[in-house]
Amino acid sequence: MALRTFALCCRSLLRDKPRIGLLSASSQPGCVESRSGARRYLLSDDIIGLQEFQRRKLAKAHLITQSDGNFLEQFARKLRGNGLILKDEMKMLLHLCHSAEDMAIARHAIYRYHAENRNPAEGYFHFGPLFFRLCYELGLDKMATDVLTDKEMRGFFMDPVSFNIVLDMLFTKGYHEDALEVLRSMKSQGVAFNDGTQILASGVCYKLNTAESHTICTSLMEEAQAKGHYIPQRAYCFAVALALKQNDIEKARLWFSQVMITENQLCQNLKVLLLAMSGATEYAITLLSAATHSKSPSLISKLEFSREVLDSLHLQTEDGKEKAKAEQVTSRLEQAGLVTRRTLDDMLCETLTTKRSTSPIMKERRFSRKTRNPLISILLSE
Numbered sequence: 305m306a307l308r309t310f311a312l313c314c315r316s317l318l319r320d321k322p323r324i325g326l327l328s329a330s331s332q333p334g335c336v337e338s339r340s341g342a343r344r345y346l347l348s349d350d351i352i353g354l355q356e357f358q359r360r361k362l363a364k365a366h367l368i369t370q371s372d373g374n375f376l377e378q379f380a381r382k383l384r385g386n387g388l389i390l391k392d393e394m395k396m397l398l399h400l401c402h403s404a405e406d407m408a409i410a411r412h413a414i415y416r417y418h419a420e421n422r423n424p425a426e427g428y429f430h431f432g433p434l435f436f437r438l439c440y441e442l443g444l445d446k447m448a449t450d451v452l453t454d455k456e457m458r459g460f461f462m463d464p465v466s467f468n469i470v471l472d473m474l475f476t477k478g479y480h481e482d483a484l485e486v487l488r489s490m491k492s493q494g495v496a497f498n499d500g501t502q503i504l505a506s507g508v509c510y511k512l513n514t515a516e517s518h519t520i521c522t523s524l525m526e527e528a529q530a531k532g533h534y535i536p537q538r539a540y541c542f543a544v545a546l547a548l549k550q551n552d553i554e555k556a557r558l559w560f561s562q563v564m565i566t567e568n569q570l571c572q573n574l575k576v577l578l579l580a581m582s583g584a585t586e587y588a589i590t591l592l593s594a595a596t597h598s599k600s601p602s603l604i605s606k607l608e609f610s611r612e613v614l615d616s617l618h619l620q621t622e623d624g625k626e627k628a629k630a631e632q633v634t635s636r637l638e639q640a641g642l643v644t645r646r647t648l649d650d651m652l653c654e655t656l657t658t659k660r661s662t663s664p665i666m667k668e669r670r671f672s673r674k675t676r677n678p679l680i681s682i683l684l685s686e
Contacts, residue, residue, distance in 0.1 A: 345472055345476060345655050346472050346475055346476060346503065346504065346507060346653060346655065346656070347468065347472050347500050347503065347504070347655075347656055348655060348656045349655075351465075351468065351500050351656075352437070352440070352468075352469055352472055353433065353437060353465075353469075354437055354440060354441060357434070357437045357441070358441070360399060361399045361400070364396060364399035364400060365399075365400065367396075375396065375397070375400055376397070376400060376401075376406055376409060379393065379397055379409065379413070380409050383409070383412055383413060383416065388420065389413060389416055389417050389420065391429055394413060394414070394417055394431060395429075395431075395434070397409070397410055397413055398410055398431065398434040398435055398438060399434070401438050401442075403442070404442060404444060407438060407439070407442060407444055407447065410435060410438065411447065411451060414431060414435060414451070414457075414460070415456070415457070417431070418456075418457055418459075418460040422459075430461075430462075430463045430465070430466070431460075432452075432460070432461040432463055432465070432466030433463065433465045433466055433469060435451070435466075436448050436452070436466050436469040436470050436473075437469060439469075439470070439473070440469055440470075440472075440473045445470075445473050445474055445477055445479060445482070448469075448470045448473065449470065449474065449479075449482050449485070449486060452466065452467065452470050452486055452489065453485055453486060453489040458493060459493070461495075462493070462495055463495070464490075464495055464496060464497065464498045464500070464501050467486060467487075467489075467490045467495060467501065468498070468500040468501055468504060470486055471483050471486055471487070471501070471504040471505075471508070472500075472504060474486065475504055475507055475508060475511070478511075480508050480511045480512050481512070483504070483508045484508055484512065484517075484520075487501075487504075487505055487508065497524075497528070497533070499534065499536045502524075502528060502533075502535055502536055502539040503536050503538045503539045503542070503656075505521070505524050505539070506521055506524070506525070506538075506539040506540075506542035506543050506546070507538075507539075507542045507652070507653070509521035509524075509542070509543075509546055510542040510543075510545055510546040510549075510652070513546065513549050513550070515550060517546070518546055518547065518550045518552065518555075521542075521543050521546055522543075522555065525539070525540075525543055525559070535562070537563055537564065537565065537571075538652075538656065540559050540560070540562050540563050541563070541570055541571065541574060541652060542652060543555075543559040544556050544559045544560045544563075544574050544578065545574065545648060545652060547559060548574075548577060548578065548581055551581075553578070553581060553582045556578055556581075557578065557582070560574065560575065560578055569607050569608060569651065570648075570651045570652065572591070572595075572607050572609070573609055573610050573613050573648055573651060574648070575591065576588045576591055576592060576609065576613050576617065577613050577616055577617075577648070579591070580613075580616050580617040580620045580621075581616070581620065583620070585617060585620050585621050585624065585626045585630065586626055586629075588617055589617075589626060589629050589630055589633050592609065592614075592617075592633045592634075592637060593633050593636075595607050595609070595637065595642060596633065596636045596637055596640055596642065606640075606642060607642065608642050608643065608644040608646070609637060609642060609643055609644065610643075610644055610645075610646055610647055610648055610651070611643055611644065611645055612647045612648060613648065614630075614634050614637070614643065617630050617634075618630055618631070618634070
């Protein structure tokens with residue numbers, strides 16, 4: 305039933321234009337860099353994996369010496385001659401592509417490879433993440449979407465990582481209708497959603513901001529809950545923001561109640577907006593007032609509240625008795641430097657924090673140099 309609802313809503317979504325709601329969601333195709341100029345993702349790079357992929361590309365390039373000739377040209381000749389494509393050759397090819405012309409060869413190769421390996425054995429190597437990281441690196445979003453949703457390639461990309469890479473690329477560039485088409489393809493092929501997919505699916509629905517996308521988001525969230533799947537906090541936050549855009553206060557309350565940790569900046573801003581839009585302006589003012597009296601140490605970042613959220617509170621109190629209190633608390637927040645021009649959309653769509661990796665030094669120093677005893681036992685005994 306959920307799949308049927310999903311498919312019906314998707315068809316409608318692809319025809320409709322997204323409306324502009326209270327939380328303005330800017331959609332600028334091609335905008336994949338942050339204000340600092342760094343490459344921007346929604347998911348962290350340890351999930352998208354571009355940096356590690358680029359490192360491996362350099363390592364593979366060193367394996368190809370001048371005496372070997374041009375590997376890409378040799379591979380292209382093999383394709384024209386209908387030669388059998390081997391797995392290791394495919395891996396090498398996908399680590400040596402540097403241009404759209406090279407990717408045309410790679411695209412032809414994966415179609416041929418799929419045709420020759422229709423019944424893959426257990427432990428089958430997934431080429432999807434390699435191919436789509438190349439598309440991400442070279443900005444080939446249309447090629448990635450066409451290949452991933454091509455019915456001829458069904459069964460070849462059965463890992464959620466491939467879909468997440470393409471979804472993140474489309475989301476970041478503002479191609480949300482295309483991202484929805486990718487979600488439909490993923491769902492119809494029975495590829496399981498993982499944590500990253502849940503975040504991206506909610507984010508795409510939030511960006512589309514229609515009644516249908518709200519229905520899709522609700523259906524996907526309820527389906528995940530019914531199956532006992534973990535839903536990341538960012539997915540809930542996107543769902544709350546979308547419900548507020550659609551003036552579905554009850555659903556926004558429900559999703560916000562599922563968030564486990566609400567003390568962070570994004571959740572506090574969502575909470576103020578939710579209270580304001582539900583008419584609980586007095587509680588919203590109390591929450592903001594508490595922030596002005598926070599005694600957090602100077603080295604700990606303090607909560608900032610979006611000007612957009614405060615403007616919404618003023619709008620809700622314009623004709624009420626809390627108008628003066630709202631203006632007063634906003635003035636105190638400004639004096640304390642706790643008002644930011646960042647919008648809720650900025651907070652929702654910022655890159656998730658990359659997991660810290662243990663440094664090689666820490667990995668080596670597990671034992672005391674003097675006693676060779678485990679360091680943890682020494683620390684506990686002191």
